[in-house]
Amino acid sequence: MALNAKTLPDDEFFFGHKACAGCGGSLAVRAALKVLDPNAVAALPAGCMSAVGFNFPQLSFANNAMITPFAATASVLTGIEAGLRAQGIKPDDCTVVGFAGDGGTADIGLQALSGAIDRNDDVLYICYDNEAYMNTGIQKSSLTPFGAKTTTTPAGRNAHGCLTQKKNVFEIVAAHGIPYAATASVGYLPDFLRKLERARDIRGTRFIHVIAPCPTGWGCPEADMVDVARDIVDCGLWYLAEYEGPQLSGVPGGQFKLSRNPREFASVEAYLRRQGRFRALTNDEIAQVEAGRDAKWEQIRRDWTA
């Protein structure tokens, strides 16, 4: 059954936490756990969601859940899944799921994630991407986009923020031949829910990379969080897509599919200018960001199924 806002269960599995107002990450976790059934077992490394959700004695997960070492989301997931299976106590509807931030995934956790995909462990890894180390106070990660001001990429006379491009984790993951990977945004919730359902029902390693804006770190009003999460998709700086591995797609090497192929893009400039973190960008730099978007979409439209 396709889930939507009407059919999404009322049950809550992540509540009573102390996330900031307008937190995209907590919305991603809340929505995911609604889709994944009560028997989901969650593992979270250091990061926003563990910092706001696991404060003894106020523990915010209604399902089985644990904290992991920062670099170890995927390897702890592997251990949980193997432990349950080895004892013959894994319920049929149990998804072993990890929620790690952008730094926890693309930086310190990438090695363990690669290991889990290599073994094709039966786990679902969700990266909630707020584009910087927000829990420690907005420091650059490898998923921080070009031009974003963080507390370690200050905007000054030399640099106007982050000088590197966002690492392409989705395609790095896909290059392993993973059974299923997807990108999503909390601004397009039905698309995210659909991908969660798909991922839930596939065996082997699954990966979802969901954009989850952080009003505190991005410099936008809390009430705008969902709008911004739509904007980043509409202006083409993020794309909604799926990768189906060779087995699922029947295609050697697997298949990339666009979930959304905008006829025309909304304004990149408007997307950037509504956020404090991009305030120092010049018009030239914005044109550079636009050119990067166009180049990426040229490749996507050439190589991926629309």
Add this chain to the structure above:
Amino acid sequence: MRMKRFLSGDEAFAEGVRLARPQVISAYPITPQTVVVERLSEMVEEGQLAAEYVHVESEHSALSCAIGASATGARTFTATSSQGLLYMAECLTYAAGGRFPIVMMNANRATALPWNIYGDQRDSLALLDHGWVQAYAQDNQEALDLALMAYAVAEDPEVRTPFMVNLDGFALTHTYESVDIPAQEQADAFLPPYDGAGNRFDFANPVNIGYSAGPEFNRYFKHSAHEGMLAAAGAVERAEARFAEMFGRSYPGLIEAVDCEDADIVLVTLGSIAGLARERAAQLRAQGVKAGLVRIRYMRPFPARQIVEALAGAAAVGVLEKDVSFGAEGTVMTNVCSALQQAGNAVPVVNFVGGLGGDDITQAQMRGIFEVLEQIAAGRIAPEDCPRVGFLGVDSVADEFGNPCCEGCGDAGFVAVAGGESEGVRDGACATDAEGGR
């Protein structure tokens, strides 16, 4: 079926792990641990062991995978050495604080730089404060037996603390000895399945495990971990008593004290080098010298009371270890001296640092070590004139006393004087050492 086999320490330990029936094994290779994970993979492949064998991509993942598995109530095993242990160090505190009774074998090996694959104890002793029970095996039989007892202690409801069994790299891991392998039925009777009660996921009543605890609560968790570690002392005794009853082999608790009751001089050490120390102490006894040996079997929980009792009558004590904390002294030395100081025992203690990076501790050096203690006990060397810490083969006072070194060439006619020039042969030139020695 119970049987005798000729096995290396790694192989013997793998047999012990097989008998303990871990349900999840996470494995990453590092010399000189590799043979353990190789044998275990073969046992799983051949159906002798029903375990999920996970090929992790690093030591950090090896231990974190074990943590995840333990959180489901599974019995888990991993093994490492040296840099691998240091690489997973962060996870050691997670395992300890989470009270996950994981058992890990560590092949004691030097730490880089310089890069060196051979044995010393600087890896595990550097992590003494990470909340794991630490045992040090003397021989391969003890290694195998510790594999079983480690689970019994770690899983004890009063303990619930991870357990690291240390085997000297190469000296044990790659050296072959005759080992008695218990029958599986006996092992099963000794070690019932782990139930994980109170510290595992529960689908009927979901739990959050391994949360954060702020300043107002943190101390209670740390105090509880401390209490759990202290309780391991009693659990070791209980496990050894049951072990002796079941298998007919008995172990002496946290330390092994040899001839300490009336000893004037006692050497404290740990691991496989205790064999050579035992031999020398026995020779001295035969010559009428009241020499004793304390072999530390457990560094955590630290056997302070037992060590103080064993050293109560000594006039000079040596601590021999394959470790040093730069700028201070060996970590075993620090721990032993702390225990003595708390007991008000001001016996002179000399630290012998040796065997670093696989360096041999020779018979000559062992003779020198005991000779230094004799000289101090007899008042021929004033304790304040004897350097507190020395490196064997570099600047240890024992080097000057180690010659002449052979039974034939003159223990009885010992002539060296502290600080003076030694007569006789140096290391390597000694006929007894060359003929076989250790």
